[in-house]
Structure formats: C-alpha cells, structure tokens
Amino acid sequence: MKTDFNEKQIQIFQVAETLFAEKGFDGTSIRDIAKEAKINIAMVSYYFGSKERLLEALIVYKTSDLKLQLESLIQESIEPIEKINRLIELYIHRINCNRGIYRIVHFEFGTKQRDSNLQAFAEIKKGNLKSLETIIEEGQKKGIFRKDVIIPLITPTILGTYFHFHINKPFFENLLNLNTEELYNNYIKINLTKHIQQTIKALLIYES
Template sequence: MTEYNDKQLEILQAAEKLFAEDGFDGASIRHIARDANVNIAMISYYFGSKEKLLEALIIQRTSGMKMQLENISREDLSPTEKVDRLIDLYISRINKNKCMYQIMHFELSTKKRILNMESFMDMKKENSAIFNKIIVDGQEKGFFRKDINNALITTTILGTLTHFHTNRFYFEKTLGLDTEEAYEAYIANELTLHIKQTIKALLAHEN
C-alpha cells in the first residue's frame, strides 16, 4: 500500500465525497481542489489525472484487508468461528467505506472508462485466497461439506449486503428504519445474523 502524506489524504477525502455526491463525471478536479484547499496543479502533480485519482482512492480504501484476514486465519478458533469473524470483517469494512464501494462497483460494472485496476484485482485475489484457505481447512477437518463452490461464498455475503444498501429506501420504509442509527443497527444485528445463518447453512453437512 502506498503511504500518503497529509495533503494527499485530504485530496483523496475530498475526491471520495464529491465522487459519491456527484458521480465521477460530475465531480470536477477544480471542485476537488477547492474542497481539499489545494491548487489544481498539486492534484496533477500527486495523481496525474482524475482517473488516476480514482484508482488511488480505490486502492487506498480497500487495502489493509489482507492483514486483517491473515490475523483471523491465525487465531486459535474453529473454522466455523473464523467464518463468523470473516463475515463481521467484510460487513464492517463495507459499511465503513460504503461510498467508496458504490463508486468502485459502478465504475467497474459500467466500464465507461478504462481504469488500471491490476493492483486492486491482485489484492482481491490475495484476499480471496486467504478466505478460501479457511474454508478448505474447515472442509479437511470435517466441519464443512466439500460439494460447494467456495469462490461464491464471498459473493453471497457481499451480494446480500450490496442489495440491502442499493434498496435502502425500500427497506427503511418496510422495516421502519426511520433514523440512520436504526438503519446501521439493523445491518449490525439482524442482517449480519441472517448472512451468518445463510453461509453456515451452505457450509453445513446435510442431515
């Protein structure tokens, strides 16, 4: 992970806020410079272009996951307990950086512009490999069934959470989540429990 100085971090923060509010196309370098209290030349010097700024932001926000995954994998826990911890980690990180994940998934899914995402993809592969190792360890020890598609476990976790966020207005109305605190509490409790139950049901041996 690249170490950024305070000024670079301020630029990245300003960019994230404006990308989330106005979209990539709507957010101008001029406005990012204004909000970060720097001149346009400084953004160009540090990041080169708006596309490079977005790439740097995605890497900066999604890095650090590998170390946390490795820590969980080394803990003296059963494979089932490790899966619980992994789900907690994924949900907390996405919630903490939900603006960034919204921007990232939009850009990657629409392919409107060419982004050099090799570093992000490499990081994602390494993280997936650690998660998969934990699942395989559980399979070898007899905790989990073997006839499952391990690669789709994280997709199930992230897909459920992403769908909930994408349809926030609907769930707020139908579940009576009328404050930000109530919405966040529902994710931390009911939704997290539902995801854990779903994943455990996928992994469990059939009776």
C-alpha cells in the same frame, strides 16, 4: 501501489471520495476535486497522475488494512466456521462504514474497461479471496465444509445481500420501522450480518 500516504494526499482522498459518491466518477473532474480541496490542479496530477489513478489510490487507502485483519484472522485458534463469521463481520462493517467508495467500485466500475484500470484493487481482491480460500480449505480438511463449494461466489453472496439491502434502504426502513440512522446501522450490524452468516453457513456445512 504504495499504501502509505501523506497528509495532503489523505486530504485529497477525503474530498475525492465525497465528490465521487455525490456526483459519480464521470461527473467529477480533477478541477472539482482541486477546488474543493483548495489546492492547485497540478498537485493532484503530481501525486496521482490521473483521475483513474487517484481513484485506485483511494481504494487502496480505504481497503488495504483489511488484508492485515484477514491474515490475522487466519492465524487465530478458532474453528473455521467462526473464522467465516468473523470475516463476514469484518466485510459488512467495512462496507457499511465506507458506503460511498464501495458503491462507486461495485456499480460504476463493473465494466471490463474500467476494471482493467484498477489493477491495485484487483490485487487486493485476489488477496482477500486467497484468505477466504485458506479458511474454507481448512474447514474442508477437517470435514466440516462441503467439498463442492464454489469459493469465488461466496464474496458476491455476502456483498450482494448487503448492497441489495442498502440500495433499497427506504423500503426496508419503512418495512422494518428503522426510522433513525442508528436503528438502520444497528440492524445491519446485528440482524443483516447474522442473516448473511446463516446463509453462508448453509452453503458451507454438510446437511445433517
């Protein structure tokens, strides 16, 4: 799937993301999107073909540049554990800035039937996993990282911790006195990210 989109397609993405996040994928129709975007229904079909393909294109639009950032990170002359820390920062920042679309992907599209319809997104996930594998294998070759790491479970550990925190946002806001959106986002950027980094480090590094 292409990753360069025109102005009209990007306008449709913005409307679709808002509606998908508010009403859910099943609760949003092509007619709803066209009406909100003030365009003809036929234009959505012309650009994307179906609601599923629209979602797939939206995901690619929102996530494809992460691949470039990860590839650049791999080439940096820093230690593997620092690369892992940077990767976690990239992941958490990206998810927190795109909560709506990630919530749709990871919670409404967990079934086999729907996941099979998101081939482009699956390819992006495979590419991101490959970048993670490259970093971990570098650390293993240097004798820094454990050999028995189950690499495919690292990403779910990162994302699962973030999503558990966010799903229980009111609870943690009250518990941690995060009474403004700025305090909440800063806590994610600093404290939650550091916690996840420490967790992943504990999984990767040999015990002393």
